[in-house]
Every structure is written in structure tokens, then in C-alpha cells.
Amino acid sequence: MEPDTRKIWTRPEIRVSVGKLIVEALGVDEANVTADAELITDLGAESIDFLDLSFKCQMMFGVDLPMRLIQERRIEWRDLTVLARVLEARYRVTVAAEDLRMVSPASLSAVLEHMAAKHGITRAPGDQREIVGALVTRLVADLASTPLDLSGLPVDQVTGYLEKNLHSPEAVEVVMNRLTVRAITEYVVGQLAAAGRLAPGA
Numbered sequence: 001m002e003p004d005t006r007k008i009w010t011r012p013e014i015r016v017s018v019g020k021l022i023v024e025a026l027g028v029d030e031a032n033v034t035a036d037a038e039l040i041t042d043l044g045a046e047s048i049d050f051l052d053l054s055f056k057c058q059m060m061f062g063v064d065l066p067m068r069l070i071q072e073r074r075i076e077w078r079d080l081t082v083l084a085r086v087l088e089a090r091y092r093v094t095v096a097a098e099d100l101r102m103v104s105p106a107s108l109s110a111v112l113e114h115m116a117a118k119h120g121i122t123r124a125p126g127d128q129r130e131i132v133g134a135l136v137t138r139l140v141a142d143l144a145s146t147p148l149d150l151s152g153l154p155v156d157q158v159t160g161y162l163e164k165n166l167h168s169p170e171a172v173e174v175v176m177n178r179l180t181v182r183a184i185t186e187y188v189v190g191q192l193a194a195a196g197r198l199a200p201g202a
Helices: 011-026 047-061 067-078 081-091 097-101 108-119 127-142 155-164 169-176 181-194
Strands: none
Touching: 011 047, 011 181, 047 067, 047 181, 067 081, 067 127, 067 169, 081 097, 081 108, 081 127, 097 108, 108 127, 127 155, 155 169
16 A cells, blocks of 8 residues: 555644554554653554554655664664764774774773873863763754654753763663654654645644
């Protein structure tokens, strides 16, 4: 079945349809699919569920949910690829993420000590805080085009987690919990509006 790409949608239709897709994809009770429900924490979504939801969304609306992009960004974040880019930009030295992953403990302080010893970088007061801030800014920018609702993201909280542990599961959780039913609905609304398929005044 191909999506009807000529259909003009209203916001209420989109809300109801997204809710039904989530119920089908996750096998959850419809009563639990509230606007603020977080797909992972509240509805128990897992990686495979996101692929199913993305497929269903494509079939229903003709809209791609970039769930694979979110997964890829999460991997790059956890395997320190993004940190390697931030460090390269700051210190103008080529850094391999594989090299950073060998540093123990997995803290920014230990990574900067390693960089000073191996690459001769000169650290300045406040470097650690600025780098972790740049890391979080980069992460948020990389996820801006996804259905994650990053408005009001507690950046200081994410920064604090990453300062202590670069592989912090809590930091990932804070970001991934921004994937709510409302966020997915608004993403679909935005995509349909951009395609001229949202009813006027909807």
C-alpha cells in the first residue's frame, strides 16, 4: 500500500493517526498514548520499534521519521566521534575517536590529560567546561532535524553528566526522553505543512 500523497491533513487527523500508529508499533494501550508520553520511558519503545514506527509513518503520511538518524547520532555520541571533532576544532590537531576510547577513566579531564601528553596541547583554565559545552551544542545541532523536542532541554544537566562520564547513559536518556507523542505529531505536522499537505488554518 502506497501513501496517498495528495491527501490534505488537519491537525486533529494527524494527532489521532499518530496515536494509532504508536499503539500498533509499540503494542501499548491507547489510554497510555498521551501527548506528553515519552516513547522510551513511558511506552517502552526499543530500537526495532522505531524502525516499525518510521515505516508505518511513511505508509500513512508519506513522511519519513528520521529514526535511523537519531540512532546513528546516538552511536557517534557514545563512541566519542563527536568529541573527537570538537577537540580537533578547538586544538587544531587530528584526533581519532578510537584513540579517545582507550582513555580511562572515560572522563573529559582524563581525555584532556591524554591530549596534552600525546599531542602537546596547552590547556587553559575553563577549557573542560567550554569543551563539554561545545560537545552538547554540537549534539543538539545534529539532532535539530529530528522529531526530538529539544526545546527546554536541560543543557546544564546533560553537560554535568558528560563532564563526569563521556559514555553517560543518563545524558543519552535525558535527550532520548524528548521523543514524545507530541514531538512526533508536531514533526509530522511540520513535514506535511512543508509539502503543502496541511489544511489551511489547521
